[in-house]
Amino acid sequence: MPDIDPTEHDIAELGPKIKDVDDEQELEEMLAMEKGGEGRAPVITLIEDRLEKVGGEDEEVDPSEADLTEMTIADIANMIRDVDDIEVLRDILEREKAGKDRKGAKSQIEKKINNLEEDDGEETEVEYVPPEEKYPDLDHPTNDKQYVEGTVDGEYRDMWVYCETQRGELIDVSREMLGKARELMDTYNDDYDESEDVIAVLIGDGVGDLTEECLAYGADRVVYHEDSRLERFRHKPYTEIFCHMCRDWEVEWRDYHEPRYTVFPATNNGRDLSALVQGELDSGLASDCSGLYIEDADISNPAKTGTPGETKTFGKILHMKRPDFSGFEYSTILCIDKPHRDFHPQGASVIPGSFEIPEAEPEREGEVVEHDTDLPEEWFQVEVTEYDALDEGVDLTGHEVIVALGRGIGDDPTQGIELGLDLVDQFEDADLGLSRGVITASYQFDGHVEQYITEERQIGESGQVVEPDVYIAAGISGAVQHKVGMDESDTIIAVNENPDADIRDFSDYYIEGDLFQVLPRLTDALEEGEFARALQQEVSDD
Amino acid sequence: MTETPTDEYEHYEAVVVGAGPGGAAAAAALANHGVETLVLERGVDAGSKNVSGGLIYAEESAPYTIDDLFPDFREEATERPADEYYIHNVAGRNVKTFDLNDIHHHDTEWCDSVLRRKMDSWLAEQVHGMTRETGGGLLTNVRVNGLLREGGEIVGVTCDELDPITADVIVAADGVNSELARDAGLMDWEEPEEWFQGVKAVVDMDPDAINERFGIDDDEGVAHLFAGDLFDGVRGGGLLYTNEDSLSIGTVFHLDSIAEEKAEPHELLDSLLTHPLLDQWLQGEYEEREYAAKLVPDSKKAAHPSPHRGRLLLVGDAAGQMQAQGPIIKGMNHAVTAGGLAAEAYQEAKARGNPTNAGDLYEQKLETEGVMKKLRPARYRYSRPVSESGLVTGLTNGLLNSPVGTAGLKLFGGLVERAFNSPFMLGMIPDTRFSYVTMPTRIGEVLGTPVTAENDIEPPELDERIGDLTYDVDDPHIEVLDNSFEASGTAVTACPVSAKDFGGGCYREETVQTNGGEQKVVSLDTQPCVECGTCAVVADTHWEHPPGGKGVEYKQG
Ligand SMILES: Cc1cc2nc3c(=O)[nH]c(=O)nc-3n(C[C@H](O)[C@H](O)[C@H](O)COP(=O)(O)OP(=O)(O)OC[C@H]3O[C@@H](n4cnc5c(N)ncnc54)[C@H](O)[C@@H]3O)c2cc1C
């Protein structure tokens, strides 16, 4: 009869107790009792783990004599866990160097040596069982990985930002992340008196064209990898490239083990990549975050501090806020090192639109580095044979200028749209918006403009909300349901023949007149590059 | 076509559609009889879709009153009693006021003003409690979209949000524009003559101000009606009732008259609101809490003499049981009575072992309990063909304008007031311009005294009224079948949230170029729609209610 009857205890109670049971026989009995009782799966696992551990001890090899070439890195890691003699370890290290000379194996041994030197025999109070030891028969914690890299006290620097592109352009969230990263790292460098960088990562076909833009939005260094095979996002090569860039790549400026922080967009592709990369780098991931800040954190969880009842301050912690329950609650996720294992990079994926797009500073300087390595053909085994371009609809947000048309075009709807489009064409970054009044009208549009008359271009309460630098509203009365979709625009210019139209109340410039005459005049003035003057001539007052 | 066997659907003994006064009464009475009852209501909350002018009557002669079924009703769900009742005959600034207390109190046990959101949601709570005990309950946010049939027989209902439900009896208390009555072929929405359109504003007012301005105490209230020339010849009248801390001010017009005159309902309301007569109560202050509108059936023409088909029984507005007794509007009380009788009929039919007989029994009860007599008075049926013909009214019109007629009016002023107070006379009043406009105007002109006050309040514009309403917009629930101006143009003016030259309404008039020529058409955006039902009648549409919880949400009602 064993001392502990597992069926009488909670799992929480059993955990600590079972660690003191060393007798295989007793454990077998406990296992039988639990199976005969409630048969709780976690309890069974717990006992079995302990059994394996206890049972496994018998077969241990003598570290000073083991044939390292016969052992995997995990075997070696296991073996040296219990070796506390620095001399023995040095001997093992030498033998590994003389033998297979595996980087992973050496770092394991070196780390152990370092620990012993530093600790100087000091004992941690929480018993630590590394995963490799806990599951010696499991040769792979995950499918792809032979072992978890148990880096301890590694060197980490910089914030790496994965900048996603679509059709050869940065998507907005990439700009948003760069802006946020800049802000975070500026504060970080001040607070901690450091000089760490924001590193933008570009992977794709022809992404070299975008490096300047990344610098302009806040990166200190842009690392990019171009290859025509990378035209579409693919799991294997993208993950491998990212990890090689930030962990394995031997370049003089990257004098650290892994990034301190990584930030990805929480887009479809960004979510995939973030999970794969963070997994490969043996760290965690806070997905779908909407807020980020860096500060110290006081933690008293013994799993992190190593000592129950002790509160320890962890420095430079990225606080990652994410909405739960559809945004009714927020959690702040921290990714913190454990006594025997580092959790770096501290990684987050970020919901698009969470941060402002910063003002681009084209004159900002920085370094651009091409990651020019060969990509093995087997990374491309998965081929994209076919794809559908999802009809993403029209996104009117993020433009510098919106020209919006209302029912004022009623006298000649087709011409009205044409005039609006002509004006749109005069700006570098502009698009056409509509009031709901136009979309629900019975106007007959000619074929070539008909495609524009869709709810996707509706601005307002039940349409899109835009805040461009310039919003030109022509023939729109300014109903409150329209107003809520545009009144945060920097400059609002209204063209309306009715001086009592509500829109005048919230416009910066009001042009009284027939849009069929005013719009062409504005277009002409812009062609001649005299918009400001044309505007001044047109406006009545306000 | 294959039919899903109906025995696979969820079954309740009774399904009640709609949680207005008719549905609440039917469900409560069914629950009292121990019948397992499920109530389905499309609003986010009962009352969120409903409007009334706001006086609910408990008639002495009625077999069921609302407080019979819900004893705490007056305490919990009403605003103020309507103790006094006046009608103002208006001719320009001239006003002659008659005291209508006799007719108001005739056959009246009590009469209180109500706001429907508060009233109906309180009722729904009680109903939910009562029906829960029978194994049923009340569900909001569910729109019933049709009848479930098996082999041609009605066996249940289908919904937007739930799987079909079968029942032994289905009470359609889904109000005016009842989709179930239409589906059963019992009602159509064709003739504007059969309907009124009611429009109402709830106006914020401090209780102390109400007491002072109306000369009443906290537990007292008044009702005022308005008729005469302040509505541009459109047949109908106005109302003003006191609530606890607000006023209900509204107008009710014959829909055919609104259509013919191309009248703008919101402007008619504004004519009343800005009349100098109202200054004594508004005193330059006007804060509108809510603008609302709904069709009202005219029982004289619309009340269905046999409102049932198979297991389906129609109750209240769904059956056209809305009595306009001259200026007095009685819909809620009759809906309650009918709900009670429908439940009673089902219970009796079931007790006699033949539940399918419920409809016939219900019809009998409507007759024997005197309900039908009130809804479709025989006097009206006899007098209508004569008095509504142009010739007769022309004659009477002429008479009234002649010196003799005027002299008569002067002499018999008291008599006219007495005639107004006779339920017999009121039941006979023909629906002509004469009764609604000419006579009150002449009374005002001849007998009235001028109002000297100035009323300078500014009611909100239509776009502000729309902007103040709460909507949860969805896909369009109304489809214009013929968008030519001839077929559907009336809706541009008649729709209470549309107006000529207003781009922000539901219906808008537009000119389109058609190979060579120009055509006047209408376009429709249902987002501002308040689901009043008007365009179901005056325009060529396919008209449905929005799905459960969608569309407009009234906070006052
Ligand atoms: C301006 C105005 C003034 C009035 N003044 C008075 C007055 O002073 N006194 C008076 O007694 N009457 C008055 N009436 C009439 C009165 O409001 C109605 O007669 C009364 O509300 C009818 O009650 P009901 O239960 O039949 O229908 P309603 O109260 O209309 O209730 C029907 C219910 O069914 C629901 N419903 C509808 N369709 C569906 C569906 N498909 N699925 C699920 N649920 C559905 C609705 O949301 C609603 O809750 C007035 C009406 C108006 C418009």
Ligand SMILES: Cc1cc2nc3c(=O)[nH]c(=O)nc-3n(C[C@H](O)[C@H](O)[C@H](O)COP(=O)(O)OP(=O)(O)OC[C@H]3O[C@@H](n4cnc5c(N)ncnc54)[C@H](O)[C@@H]3O)c2cc1C
């Ligand atoms: C619940 C709800 C949600 C809504 N959501 C939206 C929404 O998301 N977006 C939206 O836009 N609307 C929305 N609406 C509709 C909104 O209320 C208005 O109806 C709509 O914005 C009006 O469109 P408009 O200004 O183009 O038309 P109108 O109000 O008809 O205005 C036309 C204007 O053009 C001017 N004009 C006419 N001819 C000329 C000319 N030749 N030259 C210059 N000016 C001229 C007129 O003076 C007038 O001011 C919503 C409504 C509701 C009820």
Ligand code: SF4
């Ligand atoms: S669109 Fe039709 S149902 Fe809606 S508010 Fe106008 S008239 Fe009434």
